[in-house]
Amino acid sequence: xxxxxxxxMTENDKRVIIALLFIVIIIFVLIGVIGSIMIRTMKWQGKKxxxxxxxxxxxxxxxxxHQLRKYAAKKNIRQFIKQAWIGILxxxxxxxxxxxxxxxxxxxxxxxxNTTNGFGTLLFTWDFSDPEIYxxxxxxxxxxxxxxxxxxxxxxxxxAIWSYIYVPCxxxxxxxxxxxxxxxxxRTIRAIKLSKKVFEKSLDNFDQNTPTPPTNNQPVQx
Amino acid sequence: MVDxxxxxxxxxxxxxxxxxxxxxxxxxxxxxLLAFVFQxxxxxFYFFTGQKFFPELPEDKQLRLKREAEEAARxxxxxxxxxxxxxxxxTNNVFEEIYxxxxxxxxxxxxxxxxxTVEQACFQEEVKPEPAPAPAPAPAPMPEPEPESEPAxxxxxxxxxxxxxxxxxxxxxxxxxxxxxDESNEILEVYKPRGNNDSFDADEYEDDTDSGVDIRFDD
Numbered sequence: 287x288x289x290x291x292x293x294x295m296t297e298n299d300k301r302v303i304i305a306l307l308f309i310v311i312i313i314f315v316l317i318g319v320i321g322s323i324m325i326r327t328m329k330w331q332g333k334k335x336x337x338x339x340x341x342x343x344x345x346x347x348x349x350x351x352h353q354l355r356k357y358a359a360k361k362n363i364r365q366f367i368k369q370a371w372i373g374i375l376x377x378x379x380x381x382x383x384x385x386x387x388x389x390x391x392x393x394x395x396x397x398x399x400n401t402t403n404g405f406g407t408l409l410f411t412w413d414f415s416d417p418e419i420y421x422x423x424x425x426x427x428x429x430x431x432x433x434x435x436x437x438x439x440x441x442x443x444x445x446a447i448w449s450y451i452y453v454p455c456x457x458x459x460x461x462x463x464x465x466x467x468x469x470x471x472x473r474t475i476r477a478i479k480l481s482k483k484v485f486e487k488s489l490d491n492f493d494q495n496t497p498t499p500p501t502n503n504q505p506v507q508x
Numbered sequence: 509m510v511d512x513x514x515x516x517x518x519x520x521x522x523x524x525x526x527x528x529x530x531x532x533x534x535x536x537x538x539x540x541l542l543a544f545v546f547q548x549x550x551x552x553f554y555f556f557t558g559q560k561f562f563p564e565l566p567e568d569k570q571l572r573l574k575r576e577a578e579e580a581a582r583x584x585x586x587x588x589x590x591x592x593x594x595x596x597x598x599t600n601n602v603f604e605e606i607y608x609x610x611x612x613x614x615x616x617x618x619x620x621x622x623x624x625t626v627e628q629a630c631f632q633e634e635v636k637p638e639p640a641p642a643p644a645p646a647p648a649p650m651p652e653p654e655p656e657s658e659p660a661x662x663x664x665x666x667x668x669x670x671x672x673x674x675x676x677x678x679x680x681x682x683x684x685x686x687x688x689x690d691e692s693n694e695i696l697e698v699y700k701p702r703g704n705n706d707s708f709d710a711d712e713y714e715d716d717t718d719s720g721v722d723i724r725f726d727d
Contacts (some may be wrong), residue, residue, distance in 0.1 A: 321521075366540045467533060469538050
């Protein structure tokens, strides 16, 4: 008999395993739902590519898939710059703020996320280094099994004002920029799909043996 | 339950593909950042050269020209009205008048030939005018030249014996020959030109005049 099957689990161990299994399933389901939303969002973002290239395609200025991809790449990068410059500007403002602070204080080792004079002063912070909150499973695995102690409560610190500007600017600007980059990626994928689809020729409904219907100019042969 | 399982399966798939997606997304983010910086430097150049931030792509230019051509074909532009010529402007400047004067066609001058015979002069035989010279290019607006004087009258004035020749009252309207009339308006005679006799013919002047200096030579 396999020794792994001979492991005797207590009732508490079984409950923990079932709970962990449910958590894992929920996590994967959430990831699947989030992924589906992202794909749907990227399809919606990619529709912008149709607007950018439709005029030259419908007017037969672009006539080959290579030309379409090349033209779409130029238009996409321009659209990306139009969308992303605000995010980049916000990031530049945040970085400039923290650089000014460091230049004034002459402290270039400053961590803007610390809990003493950084942005962490505004967040709840728990002490995960306390060994009492962990339990040992199967004699060797340490799993958290209790609420950690609260290390910091949100409070306002004047000396952390620079980080209050820097962190939101970087987070907002970075998110803005990454959404613009995601849209850029979505438009590029859409352009590749369009270059294959627009110039596609299909013979699905064509039958060469079917006689061509006579036109008005040709007399019907009987 | 089936949807939950589908979402669970997608979740596993997305977890596997997530690193690749993140790598591609980071790649596009870096490419976008480089393009942004490159465009920033280009925009500085465009600013000082007076161009747009995003210059027109060749395909967009073709499209614009095509649309303009279609628009022009659909709505043709009305022809601009010709400016009315300036006429009858009161001015005291002679040069301005000459400048503003409309160019006229060159006057056609048909010089008349002298009748060669007496019958031609007396019975008004038709004298064919000399063929008109080839029309010269229209000259600049100049004061209208006076028509060439009649050859008969010129002959009268240029004749060496102008003192002997009778003065013409007016020109015959049919053959432009000088006509002599009396007080009762009767035609006395028609002047007979002598032609271009440069030589001195004594017989011709034998009984011609009663006055003047006789310069005939005796044989």
